Amino acid sequence: MTSRFYAVYHVSCDAKTIEARAQALAIEQSVETPLSTISDPYVLSDIVGSIDSIQALDDGHFEVCIALATAATGLEIGQWVNMLFGNSSIHQDVILHDVRPSPELFAAFNGPSHGLDGVRRRVEAYNRALTCSALKPQGLSPKQLADLAGRMARGGIDVIKDDHGLADQAYSRFADRVAACADAVHTANAQTGGHTRYAPSLSGTLDDIRRQIGVARASGLDMLLIAPMIIGLPTFHAITREASDMAFLAHPAMAGAARIGPPLLLGKLFRLLGADATVFPNFGGRFGYTPETCRALAEAARNPWENLRPCIPVPAGGMTVERVPEMLSFYGLDCMLLIGGGLLGAEKCLTEQTAAFCRVAASFAMSL
Amino acid sequence: MTSRFYAVYHVSCDAKTIEARAQALAIEQSVETPLSTISDPYVLSDIVGSIDSIQALDDGHFEVCIALATAATGLEIGQWVNMLFGNSSIHQDVILHDVRPSPELFAAFNGPSHGLDGVRRRVEAYNRALTCSALKPQGLSPKQLADLAGRMARGGIDVIKDDHGLADQAYSRFADRVAACADAVHTANAQTGGHTRYAPSLSGTLDDIRRQIGVARASGLDMLLIAPMIIGLPTFHAITREASDMAFLAHPAMAGAARIGPPLLLGKLFRLLGADATVFPNFGGRFGYTPETCRALAEAARNPWENLRPCIPVPAGGMTVERVPEMLSFYGLDCMLLIGGGLLGAEKCLTEQTAAFCRVAASFAMSL
Numbered sequence: 045m046t047s048r049f050y051a052v053y054h055v056s057c058d059a060k061t062i063e064a065r066a067q068a069l070a071i072e073q074s075v076e077t078p079l080s081t082i083s084d085p086y087v088l089s090d091i092v093g094s095i096d097s098i099q100a101l102d103d104g105h106f107e108v109c110i111a112l113a114t115a116a117t118g119l120e121i122g123q124w125v126n127m128l129f130g131n132s133s134i135h136q137d138v139i140l141h142d143v144r145p146s147p148e149l150f151a152a153f154n155g156p157s158h159g160l161d162g163v164r165r166r167v168e169a170y171n172r173a174l175t176c177s178a179l180k181p182q183g184l185s186p187k188q189l190a191d192l193a194g195r196m197a198r199g200g201i202d203v204i205k206d207d208h209g210l211a212d213q214a215y216s217r218f219a220d221r222v223a224a225c226a227d228a229v230h231t232a233n234a235q236t237g238g239h240t241r242y243a244p245s246l247s248g249t250l251d252d253i254r255r256q257i258g259v260a261r262a263s264g265l266d267m268l269l270i271a272p273m274i275i276g277l278p279t280f281h282a283i284t285r286e287a288s289d290m291a292f293l294a295h296p297a298m299a300g301a302a303r304i305g306p307p308l309l310l311g312k313l314f315r316l317l318g319a320d321a322t323v324f325p326n327f328g329g330r331f332g333y334t335p336e337t338c339r340a341l342a343e344a345a346r347n348p349w350e351n352l353r354p355c356i357p358v359p360a361g362g363m364t365v366e367r368v369p370e371m372l373s374f375y376g377l378d379c380m381l382l383i384g385g386g387l388l389g390a391e392k393c394l395t396e397q398t399a400a401f402c403r404v405a406a407s408f409a410m411s412l
Numbered sequence: 413m414t415s416r417f418y419a420v421y422h423v424s425c426d427a428k429t430i431e432a433r434a435q436a437l438a439i440e441q442s443v444e445t446p447l448s449t450i451s452d453p454y455v456l457s458d459i460v461g462s463i464d465s466i467q468a469l470d471d472g473h474f475e476v477c478i479a480l481a482t483a484a485t486g487l488e489i490g491q492w493v494n495m496l497f498g499n500s501s502i503h504q505d506v507i508l509h510d511v512r513p514s515p516e517l518f519a520a521f522n523g524p525s526h527g528l529d530g531v532r533r534r535v536e537a538y539n540r541a542l543t544c545s546a547l548k549p550q551g552l553s554p555k556q557l558a559d560l561a562g563r564m565a566r567g568g569i570d571v572i573k574d575d576h577g578l579a580d581q582a583y584s585r586f587a588d589r590v591a592a593c594a595d596a597v598h599t600a601n602a603q604t605g606g607h608t609r610y611a612p613s614l615s616g617t618l619d620d621i622r623r624q625i626g627v628a629r630a631s632g633l634d635m636l637l638i639a640p641m642i643i644g645l646p647t648f649h650a651i652t653r654e655a656s657d658m659a660f661l662a663h664p665a666m667a668g669a670a671r672i673g674p675p676l677l678l679g680k681l682f683r684l685l686g687a688d689a690t691v692f693p694n695f696g697g698r699f700g701y702t703p704e705t706c707r708a709l710a711e712a713a714r715n716p717w718e719n720l721r722p723c724i725p726v727p728a729g730g731m732t733v734e735r736v737p738e739m740l741s742f743y744g745l746d747c748m749l750l751i752g753g754g755l756l757g758a759e760k761c762l763t764e765q766t767a768a769f770c771r772v773a774a775s776f777a778m779s780l
Binding site: 068072074075076077078080081082083084086087090091092113115116117118120122123125126127129130131133134135136137180181182183184188207208209211212213214215247248249250251252271274275276277278279282296297298299300303304325330331332384385388389391 | 503552576
């Protein structure tokens, strides 16, 4: 029997036609031609998608599980995503809700190189939530950004990431920015005895990103920010595999999360391709995810899944220090809290506000 | 004055709050931090996004135009898309509807290397619509696919593309398939005096795609199929620039077109990055685009736009030979008609059905 993986869709449809709609979905995502045009017995038995199950959800919605051939993926992420949602992403009645990879797909993609435990070891933080902030706004010079980074590091934060919009702009070249911020963070660590990590944002093509990783490595860095849906999933997976000394923090930009279930895309898929931590919009912030979506996403990222390392959930998007206890009650300690504007708003007191953030995160742990 | 480009969004909102919603959008897509946290005068004057216009559409919908800084794009497609729709793609109330690039962005991306006129010259077809079909289904061997390709070429079709799901699978390796299909098409051309092009499908990383283009070039091919949203826009743009001897046919897989306006994504953006032809789902086929969307998409692809070459609109997705006259009445002759399953269903009579398709397309032109 040929190896199959399972794609789970949520389909808006009436009960009378759901069987036909599911069959059309199975064909669209496998052979993409009417069965009547296929005569080859191997294609019919091993390649054509088949309906595994159809289950009614609420009125007018069904969960459809389609079995698809592992062989047709070529064990490559682009072609796999093509089979999961390529043409069907254009159909407005379908959401890609979940996926169950085959053992061959787990082995090919293989997940985080470091994950939750590896990142905890790097920043020496074991019994509390991890803390994170962002360098903003866009438009500052390397010197200005390095100043912010140094002050946050002195406040004792675990990870300082670039804003995901910091790329290789004329007013802040990647090489200049990374050298300056890395130096500021290393200097602060040397003074405080801390272990703050600076994670610069990667952008461009595979060639560009390889050069950028070279710069980061030369600056003594071991953590990077990356937006998989901007650079493309094949580039993302290639990079996590070949730069496996680096820990990768995934950013959700361009995730257009309405059509691919966020727990699947930002939780499972980014983890499977090697994200060590995954940033997502927390409920009650600037984005519309519900608590249920956020909980499912965090669980998809860190719960046991085959033999993959846990990926760190990083709730973000307009968070404040005041919300830390509530967020930790919700997510527990195996997460990284990301507060950007909520720290930067402290301006002159940036180090002190950062320290307050770290203190609240650490004391919550101690009160457990 | 700093150079600006303009992003046009459709926003679901009530009239009382649209001004505030537009302002939040301008900040999200530029500095991503509250204005109160920004003190740098350069950032405030040159980098922060600003509302250019707000226009009421129908009830509860507004068209919002935001002016954003060209300098912040770094003239790189990933970061530009990040600024167009990165975080806002996660907001469910927003559609990215259109964009007006600045002169610097036009110069950086530069559009098709060949476009409509270049592809017409290659296949020597000047006063009629171009014709196209697809090799399917997934799962056939290189020999079986080459047999189909040879028979279509003998029918006189202009372009034979791989199904976009043909990648580098064990049952049909890219190198084997491309050599076999190229050979079959060249042999048929030599026999008939025709100019049929075979366009293999690219997949994987930049490294993989470079190797694949080497194989295609060695087989004497000069046209390729590529799915920009699968491989990632930065990889797509790098490839169209460095392999400028090739004509590129763009496929809409993973375009999830509900959230980025299809005329913008599949028409303008793919063209701007170098697609010589762009495949899209025609109305009345397997996908739900309206005639209005399809017309706007075709116009975005081929109408005059700065100094870019026209990109060929390729309506597809369940088309049949019977619909050719209606499609040509709708699109005119500056298009490429793509019929896949509708030809393959002829089975033994594939060459004859292909010839009938080409005849209908050519005779429509003659009757004008």
